[in-house]
Amino acid sequence: xxxxxxxxxxxxxxxxxxxxxxxxLLGVAIGVASVxxxxxxxxxxxxxxxxxxxxxxxxxxxxxPGKTETKGLAPLxxxxxxxxxxxxxxxxxxxxxxxxxxxxxxVGTASASAGERRREVTVVGATRDLxxxxxxxxxxxxxxxxxxxxxxxxxxxxxxxxxxxxxxNPLGQLVRIGEWRFRxxxxxxxxxxxxxxxxxxxxxxxxxxxxxxxxxxxLFRILAEIGAQDDLRKTEQAALAVLRERHAGQEDVTIITQxxxxxxxxxxxxxxxxxxxxxxxxxxxxxxLGIMNVMLVSVSERTREVGLLKAIGVTxxxxxxxxxxxxAILSTAGGSLGLVxxxxxxxxxxxxxxxxxxxxxxxxVAAALGVSCxxxxxxxxxxARNAARLNPVQALMRRxx
Amino acid sequence: xxxxxxxxxxxxxxxxxxxxxxxxSLTIEAGDYVSIMGPSGxxxxxxxxxxxxxDRPTGGSYRFAGEETARMTxxxxxxxxxxxxxxxxxxxxxxxxxxxxxxxxxxxxxxGILPAERRQRVWNALEKVGLTQRASHRPDQLSGGEQQRxxxxxxxxxSPALLLADEPTGNLDSASGREIVNLIEGMNRxxxxxxxxxxxxxxxxxxxxxxxxxxxxxxxxxxxGSAIESPAAPGGQPSRA
Numbered sequence: 001x002x003x004x005x006x007x008x009x010x011x012x013x014x015x016x017x018x019x020x021x022x023x024x025l026l027g028v029a030i031g032v033a034s035v036x037x038x039x040x041x042x043x044x045x046x047x048x049x050x051x052x053x054x055x056x057x058x059x060x061x062x063x064x065p066g067k068t069e070t071k072g073l074a075p076l077x078x079x080x081x082x083x084x085x086x087x088x089x090x091x092x093x094x095x096x097x098x099x100x101x102x103x104x105x106x107v108g109t110a111s112a113s114a115g116e117r118r119r120e121v122t123v124v125g126a127t128r129d130l131x132x133x134x135x136x137x138x139x140x141x142x143x144x145x146x147x148x149x150x151x152x153x154x155x156x157x158x159x160x161x162x163x164x165x166x167x168x169n170p171l172g173q174l175v176r177i178g179e180w181r182f183r184x185x186x187x188x189x190x191x192x193x194x195x196x197x198x199x200x201x202x203x204x205x206x207x208x209x210x211x212x213x214x215x216x217x218x219l220f221r222i223l224a225e226i227g228a229q230d231d232l233r234k235t236e237q238a239a240l241a242v243l244r245e246r247h248a249g250q251e252d253v254t255i256i257t258q259x260x261x262x263x264x265x266x267x268x269x270x271x272x273x274x275x276x277x278x279x280x281x282x283x284x285x286x287x288x289l290g291i292m293n294v295m296l297v298s299v300s301e302r303t304r305e306v307g308l309l310k311a312i313g314v315t316x317x318x319x320x321x322x323x324x325x326x327x328a329i330l331s332t333a334g335g336s337l338g339l340v341x342x343x344x345x346x347x348x349x350x351x352x353x354x355x356x357x358x359x360x361x362x363x364x365v366a367a368a369l370g371v372s373c374x375x376x377x378x379x380x381x382x383x384a385r386n387a388a389r390l391n392p393v394q395a396l397m398r399r400x401x
Numbered sequence: 402x403x404x405x406x407x408x409x410x411x412x413x414x415x416x417x418x419x420x421x422x423x424x425x426s427l428t429i430e431a432g433d434y435v436s437i438m439g440p441s442g443x444x445x446x447x448x449x450x451x452x453x454x455x456d457r458p459t460g461g462s463y464r465f466a467g468e469e470t471a472r473m474t475x476x477x478x479x480x481x482x483x484x485x486x487x488x489x490x491x492x493x494x495x496x497x498x499x500x501x502x503x504x505x506x507x508x509x510x511x512x513g514i515l516p517a518e519r520r521q522r523v524w525n526a527l528e529k530v531g532l533t534q535r536a537s538h539r540p541d542q543l544s545g546g547e548q549q550r551x552x553x554x555x556x557x558x559x560s561p562a563l564l565l566a567d568e569p570t571g572n573l574d575s576a577s578g579r580e581i582v583n584l585i586e587g588m589n590r591x592x593x594x595x596x597x598x599x600x601x602x603x604x605x606x607x608x609x610x611x612x613x614x615x616x617x618x619x620x621x622x623x624x625x626g627s628a629i630e631s632p633a634a635p636g637g638q639p640s641r642a
Contacts, residue, residue: 001510001511001512001513002513002515005510005511005513009510012498012499013498015498016497016498304494305494305496307494308494308496309507309511310455310479310482311453311455311482311488311494312482312483312488312507312508312511312555312559313479313480313481313482313483313484313486313508313511313512313559314479314483314511315475315476315479315480316475316476316479317476318511392455392456393450393455393456396455396490396494
């Protein structure tokens, strides 16, 4: 028997009960559409987060004081880490050629007040270079001074500005932070949460001032930006060597690359996408049962036809093939329909929320189509074998239906 | 062409064996015209299913064209039905979604014959039964007689050696029934072996050889004119317990 003839005959069988065929096809379509759409959303979330990271600059080293590691013996001599200092930051900039900018950071919380208004804020001690490294935009005024001065000036986050100085220009005004008074020299444009820190709720002051304000000797961390062409690994090693030398030969800092953070997020969101795909795949399984049900009904309705086929010399294998192909046509057509619907719904969401990338991962599209085809074949086996096993004599004796 | 020797077919009903055919022996020559008659329950349908290789006997030997069917695989029997045996049924058994031509074409589709040749043979077969005008009609647009003619065209399109007709006129008015009988008798005159199973004496009496069954045994086997008593069942025995 020719494949084209088989396809034609099986498709004819489906046309015999259009509504039923269409409904079971719809079941597969919904399953595939949900796989495509949910994985699109998961993948969209992943792209969105990695995009956020990229906007920070993926060529960033984050240097944190202290080292987490497990050693065999508790050290006899205390090896408390050295502080990370502004001098360390300056040395990195000077001695590692690939490092183009550094931003030493000191972070603490304090209450900020202006007139009668008062709120708790995160105070970030920083330098001018933070503006470039984190791609910040000024709403008004200017950012912190470039030199390492300990001037009593501050830059407000957008939300802090709104709450401390509603309806008035804060530039030149005084803000009390802790026990000290600072003059406002700038306001940062609203930006929203960016990886762990709501920059709208932050007050920035010069790093030297911050260290004195919180009475600390060590930095919270150092951000180091390296040239786009430079090798991240090599620079990391070079930076580590400089710091080890400055810290009496001890490796007591941890360097995190943006890459590593990104990889972690990628991993988490990739797992999320896979989980969503798994949930959607359940509906594909249910759709498979729908196909099986429809095929079983079809076989029992067409008992006489099967009896006739056997009488005219159609073999067991050919009867199996006829019904398997019917099931496969149903599920493949449903899969294609679902793919189109899922992609269409994705486009629609993209149109509604242009900022959020909705994009199905290619593997999900391929898997949804592949699985929907095999769903038909797998769930078609039982009905097809039932048909092929029919006793031709009894099948022919059936009067009707 | 057909040699039955000691054929038995026993069904199990409610755990008890019920014989439908008891030790039946029969030889049918190629080109003959045979009717198998008997009341319902006499085993004539069982015999037809065995002859058509739709069912296997529980005992005895059935040789078709010299070949022992008991030794054939299911696929072998399928091939035998495909190429050697045509069936005509009381209820026509046309596939309702296919046209007359589509129904006639069906055996060739599954036999892997190419479309161009199929079209030619469908046309020839429909011409034989006088239905070329109705080729593109579906069964529900055809009269009973026309449907049975489509079924006959389908049965002979693979040029079988044997045509098995099971109550071919049972579902037709007498005029259509006569047409059908004339049609298949004409095919028999051209060499096709014809076996008609019926309980209608007016149909059965037309055959050259008439076999009467009762309770699974041959009670009479007569050839146009002279009657031959069956040696196996003198007189007819009491029915099964």
